[in-house]
Amino acid sequence: MTAVRRSPVAAWTLYSAIGVVGTLAIVTIACGGKKPARDDAAPPPSQTAAADAAPSVAGDTDALALPHSVHDDLGGAFAHILRDQPRVLGVGELHLRTDKAGPTVSALARFTGEAMPKLGTRVSDLVIETWLVDPACKIGGAATQRVESAMKRPESTKSEIGALVGVIKQNGIKAHVMRLTCDDLAAVAPPAGVDAERLLDVVTRELDRVTRSAVRYRDEHAEPRPLIVVFGGALHNDLYPFESTKQWSYARSVDQATNGRFVEVDLYLPELIEGQALYEAEDWYPLVAKAPPGKVLLVERAPHSWLAILPRS
Numbered sequence: 113m114t115a116v117r118r119s120p121v122a123a124w125t126l127y128s129a130i131g132v133v134g135t136l137a138i139v140t141i142a143c144g145g146k147k148p149a150r151d152d153a154a155p156p157p158s159q160t161a162a163a164d165a166a167p168s169v170a171g172d173t174d175a176l177a178l179p180h181s182v183h184d185d186l187g188g189a190f191a192h193i194l195r196d197q198p199r200v201l202g203v204g205e206l207h208l209r210t211d212k213a214g215p216t217v218s219a220l221a222r223f224t225g226e227a228m229p230k231l232g233t234r235v236s237d238l239v240i241e242t243w244l245v246d247p248a249c250k251i252g253g254a255a256t257q258r259v260e261s262a263m264k265r266p267e268s269t270k271s272e273i274g275a276l277v278g279v280i281k282q283n284g285i286k287a288h289v290m291r292l293t294c295d296d297l298a299a300v301a302p303p304a305g306v307d308a309e310r311l312l313d314v315v316t317r318e319l320d321r322v323t324r325s326a327v328r329y330r331d332e333h334a335e336p337r338p339l340i341v342v343f344g345g346a347l348h349n350d351l352y353p354f355e356s357t358k359q360w361s362y363a364r365s366v367d368q369a370t371n372g373r374f375v376e377v378d379l380y381l382p383e384l385i386e387g388q389a390l391y392e393a394e395d396w397y398p399l400v401a402k403a404p405p406g407k408v409l410l411v412e413r414a415p416h417s418w419l420a421i422l423p424r425s
Contacts, residue, residue: 175398179412182404186226186379189410189420194234196416198375200323200366201231201339204346206384209264215425219379220269222422223343224276232283236337237326239288240276241319241344249294255301262306276343288326290318312347312360319348320362324369342366346378351417367416377418383425 183189193201205219245252280287292300292314300311319342326340342349342362350361351374358364367374382400385391396411400421403409409421 175396175402178396178399180396180399181410183408183410186222186408186420186422187230189408190227190230190377192410193375193377193418196375197373198339198416199370199373200327200342200375202342202349202351202363202366202374202376203227204344204349204376204378206346206378206380208266208269208384211264213383215381215383217425218266218268218272219381219422220272220276220343223379224272224279228276228279228283231339231341232279232285234337234339235283235285235341236330236335237286237288237340238280239319239322239326239340239342239344240273241290241315241342241348242273243290243292243318246292246294249297251294252297255297258301258303259306259311286326288322290315290322292318315344316348316360316362319344320365323362323366327366327369346380349376349378351376352414372416375416375418377420379420379422381422381424 181192183192203223205223207220208214208218245256277287296314300307300314323340323342330337330340347357348361349363350357351363351367353361353363363374363376380391380400382403385397385400391397396413396419399409399411403421403423406423408423411419411421413419
């Protein structure tokens with residue numbers, strides 16, 4: 113863990129072991145790996161119990177020191193998170209890969225089917241960690257194909273993103289994607305292969321720009337819906353990043369733009385974090401094995417930083 117905190121290269125090695133995301137003409141970029149608190153983070157709040165939640169599970173003493181509760185599904189978990197009164201909700205996932213054995217139900221599918229029904233009427237804008245290929249960019253298709261090949265995202269991702277877009281439309285939510293120029297694509301995916309750090313730089317820049325723009329526009333127009341959601345990978349939404357990866361988080365910038373009302377939520381599938389040193393070293397990790405079957409275990413890691421441990425497939 114010390115190497116991860118100090119070295120971007122070591123950090124990227126761990127993150128890429130979990131993977132980033134790619135789809136067909138729309139490319140979704142998301143990075144695995146997560147830390148519950150930055151080196152200078154404030155201590156977590158004292159333990160509290162959710163009024164509408166089941167009793168906390170028994171487990172390791174350090175893990176039990178973190179506020180946590182059990183919910184029937186992600187909808188119930190997000191209803192509890194909304195008590196933080198977020199202006200922007202940065203949702204990160206660990207995603208499936210074709211080169212790794214994993215669960216059959218993705219975090220994205222659970223978010224669309226369970227959380228969005230609870231959030232839908234509250235959300236004005238949803239920023240998806242994707243870009244559209246500009247037809248005028250002659251290298252766009254080839255560059256995108258190189259990214260897709262590197263990402264190893266399951267074919268089912270395309271239909272899952274389509275389902276999320278459908279829910280967005282049904283609820284009258286404004287969808288946003290990233291704008292990558294031809295120069296961006298040339299830098300990110302040259303013929304020699306994908307440049308991981310440039311990819312992270314571009315995604316961070318765009319998520320920050322798009323999200324702050326949405327906040328500014330809605331504030332200026334007195335939008336009655338209070339919530340903007342960003343959905344992507346569990347790296348760029350870090351409110352408490354490691355020193356080695358803080359350059360790839362939009363969270364602190366957006367938190368300032370919202371006067372401290374940014375809330376991060378990570379969606380972790382147990383099958384994707386077990387056996388991963390990055391997660392096994394965390395104080396919340398013993399709760400993974402103790403989570404009740406078929407339930408969502410919600411952990412408050414630090415102020416405005418939540419972790420939802422999803423049910424096993």
